[in-house]
Amino acid sequence: MGREGVLDIVDVTKRYGLVTALDRLTLRVEPGEIVGLVGHNGAGKTTLVEIISGLVRPDSGTVLITGHPPKQARGLVGIAPQNLALYPSITVHEHLELYGRLAGLRRRALSAAIDDLALGLGLTEILDRSTGVLSGGQQRRTQAAAALLNRPPVLVLDEPTAGADLSTRQAMLDLIKQRAGEGAAVLYTTHYLPELTDLDASIAVIRQGSVVARGNYDELVGGLPGEVVLHYEDGSARRVTTHDPASELITMLSASERPVTGVDVNHATLDDLYQALAVGHVA
Amino acid sequence: MLHDVAPTHRIRRSRLNTVRESLHRVLAISHHNVRLRLRDPGQAISYLVLPMILMVVLKPLYIRAVPGGSTQVVIGLVVMFSVLAVGIAGSSILVERQWHTWDRLRQTRAGSAEILLGKVAPIYLLMLLQQTILLTFGCVVIGMPWPDSPVLVAVAILVWSFALLAIGAALATIARSLSELGAISDVGAMVLSSLAGALVPLSILPGWVEVAAHASPGYYALEMLRAAVAGDTRQVLGNAAVLIAVGLAAGGYAIHRLARGWGRTRLL
Numbered sequence: 001m002g003r004e005g006v007l008d009i010v011d012v013t014k015r016y017g018l019v020t021a022l023d024r025l026t027l028r029v030e031p032g033e034i035v036g037l038v039g040h041n042g043a044g045k046t047t048l049v050e051i052i053s054g055l056v057r058p059d060s061g062t063v064l065i066t067g068h069p070p071k072q073a074r075g076l077v078g079i080a081p082q083n084l085a086l087y088p089s090i091t092v093h094e095h096l097e098l099y100g101r102l103a104g105l106r107r108r109a110l111s112a113a114i115d116d117l118a119l120g121l122g123l124t125e126i127l128d129r130s131t132g133v134l135s136g137g138q139q140r141r142t143q144a145a146a147a148l149l150n151r152p153p154v155l156v157l158d159e160p161t162a163g164a165d166l167s168t169r170q171a172m173l174d175l176i177k178q179r180a181g182e183g184a185a186v187l188y189t190t191h192y193l194p195e196l197t198d199l200d201a202s203i204a205v206i207r208q209g210s211v212v213a214r215g216n217y218d219e220l221v222g223g224l225p226g227e228v229v230l231h232y233e234d235g236s237a238r239r240v241t242t243h244d245p246a247s248e249l250i251t252m253l254s255a256s257e258r259p260v261t262g263v264d265v266n267h268a269t270l271d272d273l274y275q276a277l278a279v280g281h282v283a
Numbered sequence: 284m285l286h287d288v289a290p291t292h293r294i295r296r297s298r299l300n301t302v303r304e305s306l307h308r309v310l311a312i313s314h315h316n317v318r319l320r321l322r323d324p325g326q327a328i329s330y331l332v333l334p335m336i337l338m339v340v341l342k343p344l345y346i347r348a349v350p351g352g353s354t355q356v357v358i359g360l361v362v363m364f365s366v367l368a369v370g371i372a373g374s375s376i377l378v379e380r381q382w383h384t385w386d387r388l389r390q391t392r393a394g395s396a397e398i399l400l401g402k403v404a405p406i407y408l409l410m411l412l413q414q415t416i417l418l419t420f421g422c423v424v425i426g427m428p429w430p431d432s433p434v435l436v437a438v439a440i441l442v443w444s445f446a447l448l449a450i451g452a453a454l455a456t457i458a459r460s461l462s463e464l465g466a467i468s469d470v471g472a473m474v475l476s477s478l479a480g481a482l483v484p485l486s487i488l489p490g491w492v493e494v495a496a497h498a499s500p501g502y503y504a505l506e507m508l509r510a511a512v513a514g515d516t517r518q519v520l521g522n523a524a525v526l527i528a529v530g531l532a533a534g535g536y537a538i539h540r541l542a543r544g545w546g547r548t549r550l551l
Contacts, residue, residue, distance in 0.1 A: 053390040075392040085387035087315075089322040094315070101311035102391040104304065 006031050006185035007052070007154050012061030014047055014209075021047040023209035024061065029185040031153070034176065036196035037189040039206035040274070045189045046082055048206070049158045052187070053079045065154055073154075075103060078147035082158040082189075084139050088132025092123055092142050095131060096149060103150035110149075117145045120175045122167070136163040144172055148179065155179060155186045161195065173198045193221055194267055205273065213277055224268035224276055228252060231262035308393045312401025319375070320405055327409060330368050334360040334417055338425050349484045354428065357421030358508045359484075362501050363476040365414055365447055370468035372406045372451025376541075377464050380455075385541075395542040403448055410444040418508075431514030439511040439519055443504045446526040449534035450500070456540035475499040500529050 007029040014022040022044045029035045039045050050056040051063055054070035065073035086095060093114065100110040118124045121141045131139055144160045157176065161169045177199060180186050188201060196203055197217050205213040205220070213220055226245045230238045230252055242248040245265045253260060320327070337360055345352035345359075379385040379402070388398050418436065421427040430436045451468070458464035476482060478492065479501030485493050496502040503522040510518030 055386055055389055074390065077390075079387075079390045081383070081387060081390070083383045085383035087319060087382060087384060090315070090318060094318060098311060098315045099391065102308055102388075102393050104392065 006066055007187060008062070008064040009048070009052070010062050010064075012048070012051060012058045012063060014044075014051065014056065014058050020209050022051070022058070025206070025210055027187075027204055027211055027214075029154070029187055031183045031185050032180055034180045034186040034188055034199050034201035036193075036199065036201040036203045037187055037206055038191070038193065038196070038203060038273070039189075040191075043206045044209040045206055046158060047209075049079070049081065049156055049187075049189065052154075052156050053077060053081075075150070076152050077154045077156055078150070078152040080144045080147040080155075080157045080160045082162070084136075084143060086131040086139055086142060089130055091128050091130055092118075092134070092138075092145075093127040095142055096145055099146040100149045103152075105150055113149050113151075117148055117175075120178075121145050121171050137165050137168040140164050141168055141172065144175075148175065151179070151182070151184070153184055155184050155188075157186065158189045159191070160188075161190070161192070169195070170198075193217075193269065193273070205277065207274070207277075213273075221268050221273055224272050226268055227264075227266040229264040229266065230256060230260050231264070232258050233261055304392075305394075305397055308391075308397050309401045309404070312388070312393065312398060313404045316375070316402055316405045320409065326371050326374075327368075327413070330364050330371070331413055331416060334364040335420055335424075338417075338421060342425055345484075349486060353421070353426045354509065354512060355484055357418065357425050357427045358505060358512070359476075359481040361414055361417045361421070361508065362443075362479060362481040362504050363472070364417070365410060365443065365504075366472040366476045366481075366501055367469065368410055368413060369447050369451040369454065369472060370465060371409070372403070372448050373455040373458065373464045373468055374461055375406055376402060376452055376455035377458055377461060381461070395538070399452075399538060399541060403452065406451075407444055407448050410447060411440055414440045414444065428512065430512045432511070432516075435511040435514060435516060435519050436508070438523065439504075439507045442523040442526050442530075443507065446500055446504070446530035446533070449530040449532075449537060452537035452541075453533040456537050475501045478502070479505050481505055500526060503529075 007027075009025060009027045012022050012025045013020070025044065025048065027035070027037075037045055037048070047056065051058050052065070052070055054074055063070055065076055068076070070077075090098075096114045096117070097110065100113060105113055114127075115124075118127055121144065123138070123141055123145060126134060126138055131142055134142070140160060140163060144157065147155060147157065155176070161172055164172065173195060176186060176188065180199075186201075188196075188199065190196065193203075202216050203214070203220050204211045223243070225241045225243050228240050228242060228245050228248050232238075238252070240248055240252060245267075249263065249265060253263075338356055341356050341360075342353060345356040349355055376385075379388075385398070389395065393401070418427075418440075422429050454464060454467055458467060476499075478496050479499040480488065480492075480496060481501055485496060503525045507519050507522035507526065510522065
């Protein structure tokens with residue numbers, strides 16, 4: 001038997017009536033590793049997050065966090081749930097203070113952790129504002145900050161960048177990478193594959209409650225073709241599917257006989273990956 | 284000998300630390316809930332000011348209608364508006380579900396009992412404060428006699444607030460929205476307090492109401508508070524026992540629902 005990961009999920013099954021949300025799902029996350037859990041809505045991602053956080057009990061299988069079952073390991077997991085869970089009349093600082101105190105942080109350590117995260121996630125200016133008046137991105141950052149406060153060994157982040165603007169997204173990804181660099185095991189769910197290249201994450205594709213593919217970005221997505229689109233003055237467009245969008249773009253631009261008004265380079269999407277998995281192009 | 288004593292000390296210290304940590308979490312949640320209440324004090328203020336106004340307005344009517352009218356008007360309105368305050372307890376728990384914050388708290392180190400305790404402690408204090416202020420107002424302004432035994436009155440307030448809090452928590456786990464909770468608690472409060480004789484004295488109501496009154500917790504609260512003001516320990520303890528039983532049943536149901544994630548799919 002191999003060594004244990006920080007987060008070990010083995011053969012976990014969860015059913016809600018006739019619906020099987022998780023079907024013998026197995027996944028391991030090692031210290032310092034970021035695993036991107038990708039899958040469509042209803043694939044089972046949120047159920048898995050709820051089981052890891054101890055909110056829901058699996059019907060069978062085991063989940064161990066640094067060797068402990070979820071209920072005993074609550075302080076060891078930093079969770080940013082998919083649903084925003086904030087008190088509208090309470091300020092960002094007061095939120096962080098509450099979750100920091102519940103995580104066992106006291107006075108100076110708590111104050112330092114809040115300042116540190118506020119700086120890292122660009123929350124310093126809005127610390128004294130009620131979360132009810134913040135933008136969606138600011139609310140997401142507040143929620144993520146609460147999960148990161150006590151530097152837990154496991155981070156479970158359920159679509160933390162949903163609805164976030166570019167700068168928010170980048171700040172969050174940088175911080176997550178930093179925490180992984182310090183040894184945290186990160187499980188990161190997303191619909192947006194390019195984020196996983198930024199995070200240098202390995203990918204686990206979940207479909208109908210099971211992990212159907214596991215590998216790094218190059219193995220799973222790198223071989224899939226992208227699309228280059230040139231837009232012309234008359235409103236028409238030319239689309240080319242290619243494995244090398246950069247070279248293809250240069251070729252298309254130099255060969256174009258009409259003025260080009262716009263260019264789109266579309267990378268492979270989750271749908272492309274699903275399709276490739278279905279026809280067996282990806283192992 | 285030293286070899287035997289050291290582990291015992293360590294275990295004791297570790298237990299002490301566990302209790303201290305737990306207390307710290309309860310205090311953190313309580314402190315947070317005090318903040319929440321202070322940011323939205325409207326309902327609590329209205330349940331304090333309205334009965335004061337009604338006491339002043341209805342006093343002459345009660346004095347003419349029944350002997351001991353000033354006591355009846357004060358205690359009747361204290362019971363009625365404390366029953367209405369069940370809505371405050373219920374809504375403060377229900378909004379946690381709507382904001383998804385209850386589950387978020389359950390994902391922290393805090394256990395279900397710690398979360399519930401931290402949540403209800405400030406509301407309990409609020410209820411104690413409401414009843415204490417109204418009874419004091421009744422003595423000072425309305426002319427209700429000062430109680431012979433303040434301790435008995437304190438016991439009565441503590442027990443009644445406990446029962447109300449438990450009923451409010453149980454209602455919060457049943458209701459699927461704030462308006463549903465509002466309807467249940469407002470209509471329920473008016474029916475239960477009217478039936479208990481809080482609004483109109485039972486002595487001038489039809490005979491069947493007096494029989495039906497025994498089904499209302501408000502009846503026992505009214506009797507208990509009246510006995511507390513009169514210094515009748517036996518009556519206070521008898522009615523307190525009924526209300527503690529009601530509180531334990533409702534509280535037990537609420538804890539059972541809350542600890543199990545409380546049917547998270549049933550919100551409107």
